Amino acid sequence: MILSGLATFVxxxxxxxxxxxxxANALIQLHAADYDLTLMFIEFYRLAKMPxxxxxxxxxFAGYVLAESNAPKRLVRVSKALFGWMPGGLAVVCxxxxxxxxxxxxxxxxxxxxxxxxxxxxxxxxxxxxxxSLGLMTTSGSLGILFAPSLPLILYGIVAEVPVDDLFRxxxxxxxxxxxxxxxxxxxxxxxxxxxxxxxxxxxxxEALIDARYELPLPILxxxxxxxxxxAISEAAIFSAVLVLFVEMVLYRDISVKDLSVIMRKxxxxxxxxxxxxxxxxxxxxxxxxxxxPMKILNxxxxxxxxxxxxxxxxxxxxxxxxxxxxxxxxxxxxxxxILPIAREFGVDPIHLGxxxxxxxxxxxxxxxxxLNLFITSxxxxxxxxxxxIATIPFLLLMxxxxxxxxxxxxxxxxxx
Amino acid sequence: MKIVSxxxxxxxxxxxxxxxxxxxxxxxxxxxxxxxxKAGFVEADPLIYELVLxxxxxxxxxxxxxxxxxxxxxxxxxxxxxxxxxxxxxxGLFGAGICFLLVWxxxxxxxxxxxxxxxELLGIPIWIWQLIxxxxxLVIGGRYTKYxxxxxxxxxxxxxxxxxx
Numbered sequence: 074m075i076l077s078g079l080a081t082f083v084x085x086x087x088x089x090x091x092x093x094x095x096x097a098n099a100l101i102q103l104h105a106a107d108y109d110l111t112l113m114f115i116e117f118y119r120l121a122k123m124p125x126x127x128x129x130x131x132x133x134f135a136g137y138v139l140a141e142s143n144a145p146k147r148l149v150r151v152s153k154a155l156f157g158w159m160p161g162g163l164a165v166v167c168x169x170x171x172x173x174x175x176x177x178x179x180x181x182x183x184x185x186x187x188x189x190x191x192x193x194x195x196x197x198x199x200x201x202x203x204x205x206s207l208g209l210m211t212t213s214g215s216l217g218i219l220f221a222p223s224l225p226l227i228l229y230g231i232v233a234e235v236p237v238d239d240l241f242r243x244x245x246x247x248x249x250x251x252x253x254x255x256x257x258x259x260x261x262x263x264x265x266x267x268x269x270x271x272x273x274x275x276x277x278x279x280e281a282l283i284d285a286r287y288e289l290p291l292p293i294l295x296x297x298x299x300x301x302x303x304x305a306i307s308e309a310a311i312f313s314a315v316l317v318l319f320v321e322m323v324l325y326r327d328i329s330v331k332d333l334s335v336i337m338r339k340x341x342x343x344x345x346x347x348x349x350x351x352x353x354x355x356x357x358x359x360x361x362x363x364x365x366x367p368m369k370i371l372n373x374x375x376x377x378x379x380x381x382x383x384x385x386x387x388x389x390x391x392x393x394x395x396x397x398x399x400x401x402x403x404x405x406x407x408x409x410x411x412i413l414p415i416a417r418e419f420g421v422d423p424i425h426l427g428x429x430x431x432x433x434x435x436x437x438x439x440x441x442x443x444x445l446n447l448f449i450t451s452x453x454x455x456x457x458x459x460x461x462x463i464a465t466i467p468f469l470l471l472m473x474x475x476x477x478x479x480x481x482x483x484x485x486x487x488x489x490x
Numbered sequence: 491m492k493i494v495s496x497x498x499x500x501x502x503x504x505x506x507x508x509x510x511x512x513x514x515x516x517x518x519x520x521x522x523x524x525x526x527x528k529a530g531f532v533e534a535d536p537l538i539y540e541l542v543l544x545x546x547x548x549x550x551x552x553x554x555x556x557x558x559x560x561x562x563x564x565x566x567x568x569x570x571x572x573x574x575x576x577x578x579x580x581x582g583l584f585g586a587g588i589c590f591l592l593v594w595x596x597x598x599x600x601x602x603x604x605x606x607x608x609x610e611l612l613g614i615p616i617w618i619w620q621l622i623x624x625x626x627x628l629v630i631g632g633r634y635t636k637y638x639x640x641x642x643x644x645x646x647x648x649x650x651x652x653x654x655x
Contacts, residue, residue, distance in 0.1 A: 089581035090559040092550075093588045100591065113592070114599035114623060121543040121619075124535070130545050131517070134510065311517040318514075334507045341506050342558045345549020350560060352546075448560045458561075 077101050091448075092346075096353040102360035116356035120348060128310035130344045133186045135313040137340035142327035144191065147285040152195075154278035158270060161260030163199050167192045168213055168255050172248070175217030185214040185449045186343065193454060200268050207450060208464035212255065212472065214446040215438040218431050219248035225434070229427045233409055243424045243486040247432060247479045254471050287324045291316055343452055384419040385480050388412065389433060396437015396444070421483075428486040432479050436472045439465050495636075498629060499555065505548050513541045536611055540619055547626035554630040575644035582638030589631030596623040 078098060085094040096113070103110055120126065156162035170192070175184045189210050196206040218225050226240045282289070291313070321328045328336070378384045395408055409430070416426045438446040441462040451458045479485055520534040553559050569577060604617040611619055 084581055084584050085561075087577050087581050088561050089584050090561050092559065093585045096592060097584075097588050100588075100595075110595045111599040111602060114596050117596075117623070118543075118599075118620065120546065121539050123542075124539065126542050127517070127538060130510065130513065130542060134514075307517075308521050311514065311521050314514055315518055334503070337507050337510050338503060338552060341510060341545055341549035342553045342556055343549070345546050345551070346553045346558055346560050348543070348546030349550040349553075452558060452560065 092349045092353045095350065095357050099353060099357035099360055102357070102364070106360065106363065113356045116359060117352040119355055120352045124307065126348070126351075127307045129186075129347065130341065131307075131310035131314045133340045133344050134337065135310075135317040136186045136188070136190045137336050138314075138317050138321055138328060138333075139191055141190075141332060141336050142321040142325065144288055144321065144325075144327070147281070147288060150281040151278075151285050151289065154274065154281045158273045159260070160270065161256065161263035161268070162270075163192075163196060163268070164201065164209060164259035164263055165256050167196065167209060168216065168252055168259065171213035172217035172220065172252055175215060176220035184217075185210055185446060185453055189214075189450070189453050200266055201263070202266060204460075204464040205262055205266070207454065207456060207461055208466075208468045209255075209259065210454070211439050211446045211450040211461060211465045212468040214449065215435045216251060216255075217248070218435050219244035219251070219428065225431055226427070229409065229430065233413055233423050233427060235423050235427065239424055239490055240427050242489040243428050244431070245489060246485050247428050247475070250478060250485065251432075251472065251475045254475055255468070258467075258471055287320045291320065343449075346452060347449070378419070381419045381421065382481075384415070385421070385429070388416070388429065389476065389480060392430060392433035393437050393440055396434040396440065422487060424490065425483045425486045429476075429480050432476050436469070436476060439469055439472070441465070502548060502552050502555070502629075506545065506552065509541055509545045509548060513538065513545060516541070533612060540611060544622050547622050551626050551629045554633045572645055575641045579638050579641035579645055582634050582641055586631045586634035586638055589627045589634060592627040593624045593631060596620075596627060600624070 078101070081089075081094050081097045081101075084097075085091060099113055100110060103112055152163060152166045156166050159165065167188075171184050171188055193206055193210050196209070197203060201209075220241075226244060230236065230240050294312075294316075318328075322330075322333070378387065392408075413423065413426065416423070421429075438444045441447060442458075447458060447461045447465065450456070451461045516534055516538055520530050520538070523530045550559070600617050600620050600623070603620060604615070607616055609616040
């Protein structure tokens with residue numbers, strides 16, 4: 074079993090599609106545990122029973138339409154007029170917009186898909202280096218999960234049985250800390266890239282607003298709808314898709330009917346590549362759980378832990394590994410019940426644990442070799458995954474600094490309670 | 491052979507447009523119905539979820555033809571010529587093998603569903619909706635086989651180019 078696992082791992086490194094590797098492992102586990110192999114598809118078919126998947130194709134499609142239209146140009150013009158005078162203005166816009174978007178969508182891949190097409194070309198246009206821009210996009214893809222109304226935080230509250238509003242308050246300072254670190258780093262980089270910094274021009278600002286008058290209300294409407302609780306995420310997704318189509322095809326006429334079928338095809342390739350991996354993972358994760366693999370690892374660790382600090386350090390390492398293997402929701406549901414009692418033993422506040430947990434999983438999304446954001450960025454911008462690894466390293470180090478601060482200074486999380 | 495792959499290509503291209511268009515339309519009708527008329531179709535939600543799966547799998551079929559499936563390209567990045575062709579034939583055959591295995595397993599799954607699950611969607615038994623599972627893995631496996639054969643030929647006759655896009 075270990076041998077076959079190793080063989081498939083080597084095949085993955087040699088370039089076999091990831092969904093094939095995961096499916097192969099799931100089948101090996103099923104066979105070894107003497108289960109019927111059709112379990113693979115009982116799990117896979119659960120994809121057709123998950124309401125939370127609906128936003129993925131819709132936001133992807135809306136994002137691709139926006140990317141193919143002249144929307145990036147118009148929106149960049151507005152943001153440039155508004156923030157361009159600051160050092161790293163557009164990078165800051167990118168960080169904040171992505172954080173807000175992720176807070177609402179919860180699932181991190183969606184952010185890079187929906188906003189990446191908008192911001193990435195704009196960054197390049199503004200003279201930011203390609204490598205920096207790719208790293209920034211990958212990092213921004215999961216930034217907002219500590220802010221309300223992030224679904225992972227709500228889920229943690231349910232599983233760990235702690236008040237969700239406490240979690241939201243606890244996440245505020247650590248979340249802002251991460252945004253701040255990235256913002257400062259980006260500003261320093263922007264100065265070095267000699268990104269143009271014009272003075273604030275009111276007339277240009279007004280003209281940019283008029284130029285983007287059909288598009289600007291879009292994010293405001295959608296977000297106001299979600300904030301006030303008038304519309305759910307899936308409804309926001311469908312409104313985005315329909316409104317974007319209407320604005321770009323009818324009002325601006327940027328996209329023709331002929332373009333549309335190509336855009337649909339291109340965007341659904343990405344959706345297919347993600348969903349097929351998810352489908353194959355469902356069976357695989359269940360088999361790992363069935364074999365009590367996470368529990369065995371944790372029990373083994375428990376014998377060697379001496380104090381709170383070593384526990385937290387090992388917890389960080391463990392969660393980083395989990396975060397780059399599992400998606401955030403299954404990671405939450407699977408791991409939390411296992412480590413919560415141990416964390417209590419070492420005197421870690423459950424609210425603080427939640428913030429540590431989500432910060433780790435957030436970083437796991439951008440940790441080589443298998444962090445999901447890396448793959449999404451690689452696919453979305455057609456860059457080799459190795460290029461993305463290299464581009465993300467400085468950002469990864471920055472996020473690790475934030476993680477250490479959040480982990481070892483509980484007051485950051487617990488002060489606002 | 492060429493005609494078959496051309497026909498599959500056409501079907502995929504049409505299917506993805508029809509499926510996504512239908513998804514957006516059904517969602518819109520459902521949301522507007524719920525918000526404005528406080529009513530919706532009972533079958534709209536399961537239909538939407540089923541459409542998402544279909545779109546995903548048709549997207550995955552197209553991804554196999556555009557070589558857009560997610561991979562870790564650490565090793566193959568530094569190789570070219572016969573070495574690349576050798577590794578590609580290995581991973582290609584592995585991919586094809588697993589996909590064909592999944593076709594067989596999914597057919598067994600559907601046979602069970604047909605016998606024990608009498609749910610219907612839009613009056614169509616659920617097992618018919620599930621047929622997309624073996625179909626998509628068959629097409630993907632077929633493509634991987636085709637690519638692997640090309641790579642094996644490149645491996646044996648080095649003068650041929652390894653690119654088969």
